[in-house]
Amino acid sequence: xxxxxxxxxxxxxxxxxxxxxxxxxxxxxxxxxxxxxxxxxxxxxxxxxxxxxxxxxxxxxxxxxxxxxxxxxxxxxxxxxxxxxxxxxxxxxxx
Numbered sequence: 741x742x743x744x745x746x747x748x749x750x751x752x753x754x755x756x757x758x759x760x761x762x763x764x765x766x767x768x769x770x771x772x773x774x775x776x777x778x779x780x781x782x783x784x785x786x787x788x789x790x791x792x793x794x795x796x797x798x799x800x801x802x803x804x805x806x807x808x809x810x811x812x813x814x815x816x817x818x819x820x821x822x823x824x825x826x827x828x829x830x831x832x833x834x835x
Contacts, residue, residue, distance in 0.1 A: 748775045748783040752834045753821060761823070767832050771797070771822045780822045788832045794825040 750770040758768040777795040784792050802818035
């Protein structure tokens with residue numbers, strides 16, 4: 741089943757590392773768990789009208805957390821993040 745391009749890219753990851761990388765032409769996004777590199781590249785191409793040079797996908801594991809009050813253990817959600825490298829001279833305006 742083909743996903744809509746708006747469902748593949750969930751949000752940009754706004755962090756210090758992401759800001760550092762964006763100056764060098766690499767942007768970081770939270771992506772759908774089932775998204776492939778080709779899906780992510782085509783979504784970036786259609787949404788932002790830029791050409792991705794390389795896409796790297798990294799799994800983000802969920803973590804155990806202590807709940808408040810009842811002293812039980814819960815889990816945060818796991819997911820995926822993608823590093824999208826653009827061609828020289830192209831940028832994405834995130835803010």
